[in-house]
Amino acid sequence: MSTTGSRPAYTGAFEEALFDRVAKQYAPNIPLRRTSPPRDAITPEERDALVDLYVWSTAHDLFIVQLAARAVDRLFHEDPDFQLVLARQIGDDGAHAWATRERITALSGWDQIARVEKSNAGHWDRVGDIAIGSWQGFLAWELHYEHHILPKVLVRRRTTQIADLSFRTFAEERVVPDEEFHRIKITEWWLRKFDAAFPAQRQEWIAQILEADEAIQHNINPYLRDSWALTERSSRIDADNHVALYDKFRREILSYHLDIPLASLPALTSLEPQAAAARAA
Numbered sequence: 356m357s358t359t360g361s362r363p364a365y366t367g368a369f370e371e372a373l374f375d376r377v378a379k380q381y382a383p384n385i386p387l388r389r390t391s392p393p394r395d396a397i398t399p400e401e402r403d404a405l406v407d408l409y410v411w412s413t414a415h416d417l418f419i420v421q422l423a424a425r426a427v428d429r430l431f432h433e434d435p436d437f438q439l440v441l442a443r444q445i446g447d448d449g450a451h452a453w454a455t456r457e458r459i460t461a462l463s464g465w466d467q468i469a470r471v472e473k474s475n476a477g478h479w480d481r482v483g484d485i486a487i488g489s490w491q492g493f494l495a496w497e498l499h500y501e502h503h504i505l506p507k508v509l510v511r512r513r514t515t516q517i518a519d520l521s522f523r524t525f526a527e528e529r530v531v532p533d534e535e536f537h538r539i540k541i542t543e544w545w546l547r548k549f550d551a552a553f554p555a556q557r558q559e560w561i562a563q564i565l566e567a568d569e570a571i572q573h574n575i576n577p578y579l580r581d582s583w584a585l586t587e588r589s590s591r592i593d594a595d596n597h598v599a600l601y602d603k604f605r606r607e608i609l610s611y612h613l614d615i616p617l618a619s620l621p622a623l624t625s626l627e628p629q630a631a632a633a634r635a636a
Contacts, residue, residue, distance in 0.1 A: 362614065365542040367535045370502075373611075374509050377603045382596035386513055393518040393590075396462075404589035405519050406463045409455040411585055414474035416452035419500060420445050421475075422486055422493075430490045440540045447533040454529075458522050481574045485567055491560060494545060495567035498612065499575065501538050503605045506597070507583060508534070516591035545612060561613045565621065568609065572624045579626055601626045 363369055378385045396402045423441045431437045460466050486496035512531075549557060579601070587594040602625050610617045 362546070362611070365539055365546075365611070367539070370505060370535075370538065371509070373607055374506060374604060377506075377607060378600060381599040381603050382510075384593055384595045385510055385600070389513050393515045393520075393523075395520040396517050401517055401589075402462050404585075405517075406459050406467070408585055408589040409459045409462070409519075410467060410470045410474060411582060413452045413455045413459065413471045414478065415500075416448040416455070417471065417475050418478035419448045420452065421479075422483070422496070423448075425487055426490075426493050429487060430493055437544050440537075440544055443540070444537045447537065451530055451533070454522070454525055458519060461521075462519070477578070481578060482571050485570055485574075489563070489567075491563040492567040492571075494541075495564050495571055497541050498568065498608060499571050501534065501541060502608045503601070504579075505538075506600045506604045507586060510594070510597065510600070511586055511590055511592050514593040518590065542612065549612075549614070557614075561615070564613065565609070569624055572605075576624070576626060576628075580628060598626045 375387060396405050423445050427438050427441050427445075431441065456466070456468070456471065459471075482496055482499075485492045487493065549560070552560065583594055583597055586592050602623070606617060606620055606623060609615070609623075610620060
Protein backbone atom coordinates (compact mmCIF):
# COMPACT_ATOMS: atom_id res chain seq x y z
CA MET A 356 0.00 0.00 0.00
CA SER A 357 2.84 2.35 0.80
CA THR A 358 6.50 2.39 1.64
CA THR A 359 7.34 2.19 5.32
CA GLY A 360 8.34 5.84 5.48
CA SER A 361 5.14 7.16 3.91
CA ARG A 362 2.64 4.80 5.53
CA PRO A 363 -0.29 6.78 6.99
CA ALA A 364 -1.00 6.36 10.69
CA TYR A 365 -3.60 3.74 11.51
CA THR A 366 -6.45 5.60 13.19
CA GLY A 367 -10.20 5.28 13.39
CA ALA A 368 -10.54 7.98 10.74
CA PHE A 369 -8.10 6.13 8.48
CA GLU A 370 -9.89 2.80 8.63
CA GLU A 371 -13.31 4.38 8.09
CA ALA A 372 -12.01 6.31 5.09
CA LEU A 373 -10.52 3.06 3.79
CA PHE A 374 -13.87 1.32 4.19
CA ASP A 375 -15.66 4.19 2.43
CA ARG A 376 -13.28 3.99 -0.50
CA VAL A 377 -13.71 0.23 -0.86
CA ALA A 378 -17.49 0.46 -0.42
CA LYS A 379 -17.81 3.22 -3.00
CA GLN A 380 -16.24 0.94 -5.60
CA TYR A 381 -17.56 -2.50 -4.62
CA ALA A 382 -20.67 -1.85 -2.48
CA PRO A 383 -22.13 1.52 -3.50
CA ASN A 384 -25.41 0.52 -1.82
CA ILE A 385 -23.81 1.21 1.60
CA PRO A 386 -24.39 4.84 2.65
CA LEU A 387 -21.65 7.03 4.04
CA ARG A 388 -23.78 7.76 7.09
CA ARG A 389 -26.93 6.36 8.65
CA THR A 390 -29.98 8.09 7.18
CA SER A 391 -32.58 7.04 9.78
CA PRO A 392 -32.51 5.35 13.19
CA PRO A 393 -33.38 1.66 13.59
CA ARG A 394 -36.53 0.58 15.36
CA ASP A 395 -36.71 -1.67 18.38
CA ALA A 396 -37.37 -5.39 17.99
CA ILE A 397 -41.10 -5.94 18.43
CA THR A 398 -42.22 -9.45 17.51
CA PRO A 399 -41.13 -12.66 19.26
CA GLU A 400 -39.34 -13.68 16.05
CA GLU A 401 -37.38 -10.43 15.99
CA ARG A 402 -36.39 -10.76 19.64
CA ASP A 403 -35.37 -14.39 19.15
CA ALA A 404 -33.18 -13.37 16.22
CA LEU A 405 -31.44 -10.80 18.40
CA VAL A 406 -30.88 -13.47 21.04
CA ASP A 407 -29.18 -15.60 18.37
CA LEU A 408 -27.00 -12.62 17.46
CA TYR A 409 -26.06 -12.08 21.10
CA VAL A 410 -25.15 -15.76 21.52
CA TRP A 411 -22.84 -15.35 18.52
CA SER A 412 -21.35 -12.14 19.95
CA THR A 413 -20.86 -13.51 23.47
CA ALA A 414 -19.05 -16.61 22.19
CA HIS A 415 -16.93 -14.51 19.81
CA ASP A 416 -15.79 -12.17 22.58
CA LEU A 417 -15.28 -15.01 25.07
CA PHE A 418 -12.99 -16.76 22.59
CA ILE A 419 -10.94 -13.58 22.22
CA VAL A 420 -10.60 -13.40 26.01
CA GLN A 421 -9.53 -17.05 26.27
CA LEU A 422 -7.06 -16.99 23.40
CA ALA A 423 -5.49 -13.66 24.29
CA ALA A 424 -5.09 -14.82 27.91
CA ARG A 425 -3.20 -17.92 26.77
CA ALA A 426 -1.07 -15.87 24.38
CA VAL A 427 0.11 -13.52 27.14
CA ASP A 428 1.97 -16.39 28.77
CA ARG A 429 2.72 -18.71 25.85
CA LEU A 430 3.71 -16.31 23.09
CA PHE A 431 4.44 -12.92 24.63
CA HIS A 432 5.86 -13.67 28.09
CA GLU A 433 8.89 -11.47 27.29
CA ASP A 434 6.92 -8.61 25.72
CA PRO A 435 5.28 -6.48 28.44
CA ASP A 436 4.33 -3.85 25.84
CA PHE A 437 2.05 -6.24 23.98
CA GLN A 438 0.97 -7.92 27.20
CA LEU A 439 -0.62 -4.61 28.19
CA VAL A 440 -2.37 -4.35 24.82
CA LEU A 441 -3.77 -7.84 25.33
CA ALA A 442 -4.70 -7.09 28.93
CA ARG A 443 -6.84 -4.20 27.73
CA GLN A 444 -8.37 -6.40 25.01
CA ILE A 445 -9.13 -9.17 27.51
CA GLY A 446 -10.81 -6.80 29.95
CA ASP A 447 -12.84 -4.98 27.33
CA ASP A 448 -14.04 -8.06 25.49
CA GLY A 449 -14.83 -9.74 28.79
CA ALA A 450 -17.06 -6.79 29.64
CA HIS A 451 -18.67 -6.92 26.20
CA ALA A 452 -19.34 -10.65 26.54
CA TRP A 453 -20.86 -10.16 29.98
CA ALA A 454 -23.13 -7.40 28.70
CA THR A 455 -24.41 -9.41 25.73
CA ARG A 456 -24.94 -12.44 27.97
CA GLU A 457 -27.17 -10.27 30.15
CA ARG A 458 -29.14 -9.15 27.09
CA ILE A 459 -29.67 -12.80 26.14
CA THR A 460 -31.30 -13.38 29.51
CA ALA A 461 -33.31 -10.16 29.36
CA LEU A 462 -34.69 -10.90 25.90
CA SER A 463 -35.26 -14.64 26.22
CA GLY A 464 -35.99 -15.04 29.92
CA TRP A 465 -33.20 -17.54 30.57
CA ASP A 466 -29.43 -17.81 30.62
CA GLN A 467 -28.24 -19.59 27.47
CA ILE A 468 -24.64 -20.22 28.50
CA ALA A 469 -24.74 -23.76 27.07
CA ARG A 470 -25.30 -22.30 23.58
CA VAL A 471 -22.46 -19.86 24.16
CA GLU A 472 -20.18 -22.69 25.26
CA LYS A 473 -20.99 -24.74 22.15
CA SER A 474 -20.36 -21.79 19.85
CA ASN A 475 -17.14 -20.96 21.69
CA ALA A 476 -15.85 -24.50 21.23
CA GLY A 477 -16.33 -24.08 17.48
CA HIS A 478 -13.85 -21.20 17.50
CA TRP A 479 -11.20 -23.36 19.12
CA ASP A 480 -11.83 -26.16 16.64
CA ARG A 481 -11.52 -23.83 13.66
CA VAL A 482 -8.50 -21.67 14.51
CA GLY A 483 -7.21 -22.39 18.01
CA ASP A 484 -4.14 -24.36 16.91
CA ILE A 485 -3.13 -21.79 14.28
CA ALA A 486 -3.62 -18.78 16.53
CA ILE A 487 -1.76 -20.14 19.56
CA GLY A 488 0.92 -21.97 17.58
CA SER A 489 3.12 -18.95 16.88
CA TRP A 490 3.07 -15.19 17.26
CA GLN A 491 2.71 -14.93 13.46
CA GLY A 492 -0.42 -17.10 13.60
CA PHE A 493 -1.69 -15.06 16.54
CA LEU A 494 -1.25 -11.80 14.62
CA ALA A 495 -3.05 -13.28 11.60
CA TRP A 496 -5.87 -14.28 13.95
CA GLU A 497 -6.05 -10.80 15.46
CA LEU A 498 -6.31 -9.29 11.98
CA HIS A 499 -9.19 -11.65 11.19
CA TYR A 500 -11.09 -11.20 14.44
CA GLU A 501 -10.52 -7.44 14.77
CA HIS A 502 -9.67 -5.88 11.37
CA HIS A 503 -11.03 -8.03 8.55
CA ILE A 504 -14.51 -8.14 10.10
CA LEU A 505 -14.80 -4.35 10.25
CA PRO A 506 -16.92 -4.15 7.05
CA LYS A 507 -19.72 -6.11 8.74
CA VAL A 508 -19.49 -3.85 11.79
CA LEU A 509 -19.76 -0.68 9.71
CA VAL A 510 -22.50 -2.06 7.46
CA ARG A 511 -24.46 -2.92 10.58
CA ARG A 512 -23.94 0.52 12.13
CA ARG A 513 -25.07 2.27 8.95
CA THR A 514 -27.90 0.07 7.66
CA THR A 515 -29.45 -1.82 10.60
CA GLN A 516 -33.24 -1.55 10.56
CA ILE A 517 -34.02 -3.55 13.71
CA ALA A 518 -32.04 -3.21 16.94
CA ASP A 519 -32.07 -3.82 20.66
CA LEU A 520 -32.47 -0.18 21.60
CA SER A 521 -31.84 -0.89 25.29
CA PHE A 522 -28.32 -1.96 24.35
CA ARG A 523 -27.61 0.64 21.70
CA THR A 524 -26.02 3.24 24.01
CA PHE A 525 -23.61 0.70 25.49
CA ALA A 526 -22.71 -0.53 22.01
CA GLU A 527 -22.03 2.94 20.63
CA GLU A 528 -20.35 4.47 23.67
CA ARG A 529 -18.39 1.48 24.95
CA VAL A 530 -18.05 -1.34 22.41
CA VAL A 531 -17.29 0.78 19.32
CA PRO A 532 -14.45 2.85 20.88
CA ASP A 533 -13.04 -0.20 22.69
CA GLU A 534 -12.78 -2.21 19.47
CA GLU A 535 -11.24 0.72 17.61
CA PHE A 536 -8.64 1.01 20.39
CA HIS A 537 -7.80 -2.70 20.07
CA ARG A 538 -7.29 -2.47 16.31
CA ILE A 539 -5.09 0.61 16.60
CA LYS A 540 -2.89 -0.76 19.38
CA ILE A 541 -2.46 -4.17 17.73
CA THR A 542 -1.46 -2.43 14.51
CA GLU A 543 0.93 -0.05 16.25
CA TRP A 544 2.65 -2.90 18.08
CA TRP A 545 3.05 -4.90 14.88
CA LEU A 546 4.38 -1.99 12.83
CA ARG A 547 6.98 -1.15 15.45
CA LYS A 548 8.18 -4.74 15.32
CA PHE A 549 8.00 -4.90 11.53
CA ASP A 550 9.78 -1.59 10.92
CA ALA A 551 12.63 -2.50 13.28
CA ALA A 552 13.38 -5.80 11.52
CA PHE A 553 15.95 -6.38 8.79
CA PRO A 554 14.54 -6.80 5.24
CA ALA A 555 15.17 -10.55 5.14
CA GLN A 556 13.37 -11.00 8.46
CA ARG A 557 10.45 -8.95 7.21
CA GLN A 558 10.08 -11.14 4.13
CA GLU A 559 10.08 -14.27 6.25
CA TRP A 560 7.43 -12.85 8.57
CA ILE A 561 5.29 -11.69 5.64
CA ALA A 562 5.27 -15.19 4.17
CA GLN A 563 4.39 -16.74 7.55
CA ILE A 564 1.60 -14.26 8.29
CA LEU A 565 0.08 -14.61 4.82
CA GLU A 566 0.14 -18.40 5.16
CA ALA A 567 -1.59 -18.21 8.54
CA ASP A 568 -4.09 -15.61 7.30
CA GLU A 569 -5.06 -17.85 4.39
CA ALA A 570 -5.36 -20.93 6.61
CA ILE A 571 -7.64 -19.05 9.00
CA GLN A 572 -9.73 -17.67 6.14
CA HIS A 573 -10.23 -21.18 4.76
CA ASN A 574 -11.26 -22.52 8.16
CA ILE A 575 -13.65 -19.74 9.13
CA ASN A 576 -15.31 -19.12 5.77
CA PRO A 577 -18.52 -21.05 6.63
CA TYR A 578 -18.61 -19.31 10.02
CA LEU A 579 -18.20 -15.88 8.40
CA ARG A 580 -20.92 -16.55 5.85
CA ASP A 581 -23.26 -17.69 8.64
CA SER A 582 -22.45 -14.56 10.65
CA TRP A 583 -23.37 -12.29 7.72
CA ALA A 584 -26.62 -14.23 7.25
CA LEU A 585 -27.39 -14.01 10.98
CA THR A 586 -26.79 -10.26 11.02
CA GLU A 587 -28.99 -9.82 7.97
CA ARG A 588 -31.76 -11.86 9.61
CA SER A 589 -31.53 -10.25 13.05
CA SER A 590 -30.76 -6.65 12.13
CA ARG A 591 -32.09 -6.37 8.56
CA ILE A 592 -28.78 -4.97 7.31
CA ASP A 593 -28.13 -4.24 3.65
CA ALA A 594 -25.92 -7.24 2.83
CA ASP A 595 -25.81 -6.70 -0.93
CA ASN A 596 -22.25 -6.93 -2.30
CA HIS A 597 -20.87 -8.01 1.06
CA VAL A 598 -18.59 -10.67 -0.42
CA ALA A 599 -16.71 -8.21 -2.62
CA LEU A 600 -16.67 -5.70 0.25
CA TYR A 601 -15.13 -8.22 2.64
CA ASP A 602 -12.63 -9.61 0.12
CA LYS A 603 -11.37 -6.22 -1.04
CA PHE A 604 -11.17 -4.75 2.45
CA ARG A 605 -9.17 -7.75 3.64
CA ARG A 606 -6.69 -7.19 0.82
CA GLU A 607 -6.35 -3.55 1.84
CA ILE A 608 -5.68 -4.50 5.47
CA LEU A 609 -3.02 -7.01 4.47
CA SER A 610 -1.47 -4.54 2.02
CA TYR A 611 -1.19 -1.94 4.77
CA HIS A 612 0.13 -4.20 7.51
CA LEU A 613 2.60 -6.12 5.33
CA ASP A 614 3.70 -3.11 3.29
CA ILE A 615 2.88 -4.84 0.00
CA PRO A 616 1.25 -3.00 -2.93
CA LEU A 617 -2.22 -4.36 -3.66
CA ALA A 618 -1.14 -5.52 -7.10
CA SER A 619 1.72 -7.50 -5.57
CA LEU A 620 -0.38 -9.42 -3.06
CA PRO A 621 -1.01 -13.06 -3.99
CA ALA A 622 -4.49 -14.29 -4.85
CA LEU A 623 -6.49 -14.84 -1.66
CA THR A 624 -9.31 -17.17 -0.71
CA SER A 625 -12.67 -15.47 -1.21
CA LEU A 626 -15.60 -15.37 1.16
CA GLU A 627 -17.75 -16.45 -1.80
CA PRO A 628 -19.12 -19.97 -1.12
CA GLN A 629 -19.00 -21.02 -4.78
CA ALA A 630 -15.37 -19.93 -4.84
CA ALA A 631 -14.29 -21.57 -1.59
CA ALA A 632 -11.46 -23.29 -3.39
CA ALA A 633 -10.85 -20.40 -5.73
CA ARG A 634 -9.10 -17.13 -5.13
CA ALA A 635 -10.08 -13.48 -4.83
CA ALA A 636 -8.03 -11.44 -7.25
